[in-house]
Amino acid sequence: MISAKSEARLPDMTQQAPHCIVALAYEGLWPLEFGIAAEIFGWSRPELDTDWYDFRVVCSENVSRAVGGFTLTSPYGLDSLQDADTIIVPGWRNVGEPPPAEIQNALISAHERGARLVSYCSGAFVFAHAGLLDGRRATTHWRYLPMMRDRFPLIETQEDVLYVHDANIITSAGSSAAIDASLHVIRCDHGSAIANKIARSLVAPPHRDGGQSQYVEAPIQERPGTSIASVLDWARENLDKPLTVTELAQHAGMSDRTFLRRFRDGTGTTPLKWLRSERVFRAMSLLESTQMDPADIAHQCGFGATDTFRAVFRQVSGTSPLAYRQRFDARDG
Structure with a gap:
C-alpha cells in the first residue's frame, strides 16, 4: 500500500x-x-x-x-x-x-x-x-x-x-x-x-498487493471443482473483460457468499481489490514492454475509461502510467 x-x-x-x-x-x-x-x-x-x-x-x-x-x-x-x-x-x-x-x-x-x-x-x-x-x-x-x-x-x-x-x-x-x-x-x-x-x-506469489491482509486463515483451495487458484488463473486470462463477483463464483462452482468467504480465506483480500491490482500489474508489464497507447492498455486491462485507468494506476503504484513508462524507457535507453 x-x-x-x-x-x-x-x-x-x-x-x-x-x-x-x-x-x-x-x-x-x-x-x-x-x-x-x-x-x-x-x-x-x-x-x-x-x-x-x-x-x-x-x-x-x-x-x-x-x-x-x-x-x-x-x-x-x-x-x-x-x-x-x-x-x-x-x-x-x-x-x-x-x-x-x-x-x-x-x-x-x-x-x-x-x-x-x-x-x-x-x-x-x-x-x-x-x-x-x-x-x-x-x-x-x-x-x-x-x-x-x-x-x-x-x-x-x-x-x-x-x-x-x-x-x-x-x-x-x-x-x-x-x-x-x-x-x-x-x-x-x-x-x-x-x-x-x-x-x-x-516459489513465491509474484503479486501480493501491500493492501492485502496479514491474516490469511487458509491456503488457496485446490480441491477439484472448488479451486480458488484456478479462478485466479482464469481471471488473469480475462482481465480485459468486466468481471463480476457472480461470474467468478460461477466459474468456481460456488454461491457468491461461499466464494467471497473462500476467496478472503485463500488470498487475504476481496475479489474486486485483487482484480484492481492484477489489472494494474498487467498494465505495468505492457508499459514496460510495448509502446501501446495508454487508452489501448486501459482497454486491454479491463478499465472502462482512460481516466479511471490513470487514477487506479496511481493509487496502486504511486505514480502515473506516463511517468512509469518514461522511467523504464530511460533505463533501457
Whole structure:
C-alpha cells in the first residue's frame, strides 16, 4: 500500500554504479528476516541481463551475534550507510528497546540525503524510535501494532496490510510479508517482469498487493471443482473483460457468499481489490514492454475509461502510467 499523502519516489536506476542495498546486522539479529534480504538481493543474477544490486552487510558492532548462536562479521560498519541507496533493517531484537544512538543517527542522516529505508517485521520500531515514521503511514507485525500505536501516536499505523510504501520508507509485516515488500522494491527498480522472475525463483506469489491482509486463515483451495487458484488463473486470462463477483463464483462452482468467504480465506483480500491490482500489474508489464497507447492498455486491462485507468494506476503504484513508462524507457535507453 502506498500512502496517498506522498507519492512514492522511484530511485534512479540509470546511474552508472550499481544500486547499493545494505542489510543492517546487529547484536541479537533475527536470522530469518536477514536471510530474506541476503537471498533476494545478495545473489548474483546474470540470467536477468540487468544491472543487479550491490548487496552489502553492515554490522553495527565489530561482531554481531544472531539468534541461534552464530556470529556475523563484515568489513562494512555504520559509516557505510552513507553510501547506501537502500537500507534494510531486518527485524529488531526488542521492540521496547530503543536502538543505540549511533544506529539512529546513521539512519536519520541516510534518510536526509535521500536513501530508501526498508524494514521487515519489527524493524519498523528502529525507524519509529528514530522519529522517521512520525506523520507517516507504517505497519509492522500484527502482534506489535498495539504497542506501536500506544508508544508512537504520531505514526499512522496501518492494520491488516502486508506492507506500506510512504515516500521513501517501506515498512512490512511478518516474515512472509518481507518477501512481498522485497518484490515490491524490485518491481519499483526493475519492473514487473524482473520481479516476477525473482518470485518464481523463490516459489513465491509474484503479486501480493501491500493492501492485502496479514491474516490469511487458509491456503488457496485446490480441491477439484472448488479451486480458488484456478479462478485466479482464469481471471488473469480475462482481465480485459468486466468481471463480476457472480461470474467468478460461477466459474468456481460456488454461491457468491461461499466464494467471497473462500476467496478472503485463500488470498487475504476481496475479489474486486485483487482484480484492481492484477489489472494494474498487467498494465505495468505492457508499459514496460510495448509502446501501446495508454487508452489501448486501459482497454486491454479491463478499465472502462482512460481516466479511471490513470487514477487506479496511481493509487496502486504511486505514480502515473506516463511517468512509469518514461522511467523504464530511460533505463533501457
